[in-house]
Amino acid sequence: MSQPIAFIDLAQQRDRVRDKIEARFKRILDTGAFIMGPDVAELEAALSAFGGMSETLSCASGTDALLLPLAAWGIRSGDAVFVPSFTFAATAEVVAMLGATPIFVDCLPHSFNIDPDNLRLAIDEVKQAGRLRPRCIIAVDLFGQAADYPSLRTVADEHGLKLISDAAQGYGATIDGRMAGAWADVVATSFYPAKPLGCYGDGGAVQTNDAELAAVMRSLRVHGSGTDRYDNVRIGMNARMDTLQAAVVIEKLGIFPEEIESRMRIARRYSDALSQVVTPQVLPNGMVSTWAQYTVRVSDGRRDAFMAAMKERGVPTVIYYAKPLHQQTAYRDFPAAGGRLAVTDELSGDVVSLPMHAYLDEATQDRIIDAVHASLKSIG
Numbered sequence: 314m315s316q317p318i319a320f321i322d323l324a325q326q327r328d329r330v331r332d333k334i335e336a337r338f339k340r341i342l343d344t345g346a347f348i349m350g351p352d353v354a355e356l357e358a359a360l361s362a363f364g365g366m367s368e369t370l371s372c373a374s375g376t377d378a379l380l381l382p383l384a385a386w387g388i389r390s391g392d393a394v395f396v397p398s399f400t401f402a403a404t405a406e407v408v409a410m411l412g413a414t415p416i417f418v419d420c421l422p423h424s425f426n427i428d429p430d431n432l433r434l435a436i437d438e439v440k441q442a443g444r445l446r447p448r449c450i451i452a453v454d455l456f457g458q459a460a461d462y463p464s465l466r467t468v469a470d471e472h473g474l475k476l477i478s479d480a481a482q483g484y485g486a487t488i489d490g491r492m493a494g495a496w497a498d499v500v501a502t503s504f505y506p507a508k509p510l511g512c513y514g515d516g517g518a519v520q521t522n523d524a525e526l527a528a529v530m531r532s533l534r535v536h537g538s539g540t541d542r543y544d545n546v547r548i549g550m551n552a553r554m555d556t557l558q559a560a561v562v563i564e565k566l567g568i569f570p571e572e573i574e575s576r577m578r579i580a581r582r583y584s585d586a587l588s589q590v591v592t593p594q595v596l597p598n599g600m601v602s603t604w605a606q607y608t609v610r611v612s613d614g615r616r617d618a619f620m621a622a623m624k625e626r627g628v629p630t631v632i633y634y635a636k637p638l639h640q641q642t643a644y645r646d647f648p649a650a651g652g653r654l655a656v657t658d659e660l661s662g663d664v665v666s667l668p669m670h671a672y673l674d675e676a677t678q679d680r681i682i683d684a685v686h687a688s689l690k691s692i693g
């Protein structure tokens with residue numbers, strides 16, 4: 314049997330940026346500027362330029378990047394925040410953590426992202442029930458593909474809601490050349506190592522064009538600090554990103570646009586070769602995805618057999634997400650739009666992700682493509 318294939322391979326990227334990152338690490342070790350050192354300010358400026366937003370705060374994780382704007386807006390018990398169920402737990406967790414209620418919304422069958430029509434239904438239901446105040450929408454750029462922000466902005470404006478882009482997977486994705494910040498009030502991202510733009514530990518960032526909001530989030534990031542260092546003015550948290558992680562992201566951001574192009578090229582090759590036999594997540598024309606995952610649907614209960622057959626051929630596959638949030642123990646008592654999320658339930662039963670990273674060479678892509686065809690044939 315030939316060499317096993319990595320699901321995500323970070324080694325080639327590391328070798329590209331290693332010298333520059335080590336030089337930055339050395340300087341940080343020499344100066345001891347571990348907390349809020351110069352690399353943090355440098356990263357925030359670079360991210361503002363990259364994302365086209367005036368304010369960027371680095372922070373300790375993608376989860377904190379979601380928590381900071383919600384806390385700054387005073388989201389609390391009695392508030393409703395609309396979130397997809399087909400996502401990573403953090404999207405809804407931050408809402409519940411503040412005592413507010415996540416309302417689960419269904420997704421679209423082709424993009425896998427939050428469905429604006431189902432969102433309207435969810436908002437109407439909450440308004441009619443009259444127990445919760447609708448406050449905010451958190452859209453997720455699932456697997457790297459931007460949510461339908463133009464439609465979501467319209468819905469948000471119709472109902473006076475804030476709109477957050479949870480871009481942990483899709484930071485850098487565009488719609489007609491524009492990133493989520495063109496529509497969302499806040500863009501939140503994660504630098505967890507396996508995300509398309511990752512560091513070597515935990516980290517995140519939150520961006521906005523609202524200077525007042527940014528000032529409150531900056532205070533919340535460091536224990537609710539005010540201008541007098543001995544007088545904290547609000548209840549905050551410790552959500553700083555450490556300088557070493559900022560140094561990593563600065564260097565990786567430099568090669569990120571090229572990596573997005575590479576991921577787009579690989580995804581196009583995958584979809585050209587596989588669309589006849591499986592149903593991939595569909596990227597509409599005019600959009601660029603960061604392809605955090607390349608995900609296909611293998612229907613009719615064949616997924617387990619497919620994954621086993623791929624494994625036999627040395628190709629790892631992973632399910633994101635086998636159990637949507639509205640089915641998970643901690644979340645199943647929160648409301649779901651219309652009482653049932655039909656598309657989400659269906660997707661969680663048939664999605665499977667293939668190896669994807671910017672350094673996947675064509676020979677390996679071909680091995681993966683051949684394995685998909687052979688595996689499907691072998692399971693009938």
Ligand SMILES: *Cc1c(COP(=O)(O)O)cnc(C)c1O
Pocket residue numbers: 374375376377400401403404453479481482502503504505515516517
């Ligand atoms: C990873 C992820 C997060 C959380 O990021 P962390 O840095 O791990 O806290 C939030 N939302 C989504 C959609 C994610 O994929």
